[in-house]
Amino acid sequence: MIEILNLQNLEKKTSVQLNDSSNQDEKEEDSLLEFSEFNILSSSKASLRYKSQTKLNDKNISEKGTDKLLEEPNENALESNEKTFLTNLNEKLFLPYRGYYYGLISAFSFCLSQVLMKKSKWLAGSDHSTIRYFTTFIFMAIFMKFKKMELTGPKKKIKLLLFRGLLGSCYLISTYFAIMLIKPSDVTSLAHSGIIITAIMSRIFLKEKLTLAHILSIFLTAIGVMFISKPSFLFQVSAININNNISKNFTIEESNFEAYRLPLGISMTFLGSFFTSVAFLILKKLSNSKVHWAYSTICVTWFGFPLSILISIILIKLGIYHRDIDNEISELPMDIFYSFLASCLSLVTQIFLNKSFKYEDATKIAIIKTTDVFFSFLLQFLLLGINVDRLGIIGAMAILVGTFFVLVYKLMNSKYEEYKRNKQAIYLGNDGGGDVTKPTKKSFKRTLFKIIFFKF
Template identity: 30%
Template sequence: MIHIESSCNDLGSCFFHRTGFLGPKDQRIFLFIRGFLGSCAMILKYYAIQAMPLADATVISFSSPAFTCIFACIFLKEKCTVWDIVFIVFTITGVVLIARPPFLFGSNDEDLVEDYTDRLKGTIAAVGGAVGTAIALVVLRKMGKSVHYMLTIWYYATFGLIESTIALFVLQEWHLPYCGLDRWFLVLISLLGLGGQVFLVKALQIEKAGLVSIVRTMDVVYAFIFQALFFHRTPTWLTIGGALCVMASTAGAAVVKWYTSSKKTKENQL
């Protein structure tokens, strides 16, 4: 046990001896932005899952590639092609089909089981989370490999702890669930959430972003499956149509990016 503790301490000291807990001075502002917005996006996503169906919240959160394209054009000066505009339109269409605003679909939508006020709050939270995720991804792209991926996750977890603590005190909700099983669920959520962040950042470092984006669209499929299995709720055709629009947008953007990068590589080799 002591040997394991010593090894962990040595690993931690070796890692932070090179960069420090704050990271390189010229990258700290980006690390702060990534940590703050990344944790805000996750908090908003969890709220959206509570306020609206799981599959709907997951699909809307996947609209982040459209916002990523917009912010990349603004802050990274990346070109916005015709395909990018098409994918953005597909994403917005998907979000509208899922949110189903009354001024387009009428105020008495029979497919909506929950109160539309809650659904609207969940939609706003999910879109806000998607925007926060998009900016965080743009910041990660800006930093590149100049910062160790574990340091970005360290900022993400630290800001998440601080923001959650402040929010709980403000909302007067600082108490653990009464049921013992729910407490274990909280632990499981934290472990799976952190593990997901580690695997995502590592995947972006060892594999092309296009392929990672395509694989990540499977989250939507899993959300529909889990919603049907555990909550016994079948998605509506409008929700499925919106999900297909968002997934097509994400997958299409990834394919176009992969094709463009492959074409440039071949031209450079020639």
């Protein structure tokens, strides 16, 4: 019995153990299932989080890329717009009128050089020209050496270059002697008569047609020059001391030809105007022949430098200048410095004058160059303290009106040419086969345009 009971107890224990083990296995299976499900869920969540994160990153990257792509075209568009604006501004305001701008710069630098020359007390005009030609030769020789250009210029144009250099030197000499014979105001007014000479000679030799605008501009500039300089043979004013800044010891000896002093001075001034006019025509011809401006600039020194030295020696020998070196020696260095600055500005004047002839007619440049009287009036008032009366102001305004009248004519002429082209296109038809005839009716507007833009 006892054995039977023990066997039953063992069976119960084994059954219980089996049940416990089965339950434990089930629990372990359940736990494994739960763990696997958890892993699957967590991995799926992680994958979802990873995918969402990667999508967000891709979205951010794509948005940044698109922002960059959007920003770059905007920057490029702005740069292109700026370039287009500057290009249009350059094409509309500078390139068509650069000849006039160069002429104005030339006139201003010329007047500034004259003001600096007047600040020197002891140097003569030939001394200034000697320093000017020496400085011009040094600078141009260095420039031409750097550009690997010959100092003599092209052989085919050597005659024109020599002629241009000789005329420039003769202009200096004749103007200098005119100042010695008559008042500088008379010389200034008569020298600008070269505008009319230039216009006539350019019409004869260069076949440059004149218009009503040129005639009116010449008339206004001539009036302005007369009002500013007030020549005594027209205004009958008393002699004024305007030569104090040139030299304290400047004297002209009385002689038997005193009665011929005025006609000789006027003749020398007109001779200088003639030399200037012919020099303008030669400069225009050299520019049309594609001769570099450096050759037409340095050729003046070939004759001007030795002639200026010769004139200075003659004046010293005659006792007109530098008679008291002991009193002059203390102020000569500053005078030489002013003269050097003036010579540099004269070089700038010559360079821009030569460049202006490449883009405009000789007559128009001669008209523009008359603004040197206005610039001289302004710079003398600001830098030298020389007061100007009402006649001088009226003359300056007349020169300004005459100068800008040419610019207005240039604008109107370009618009008128465009208007004629558009009209011609309308008359001919867009397809080239139109049979539209031009109207024969004359209007006041058409007649006025023909008068203003008539060339003769």
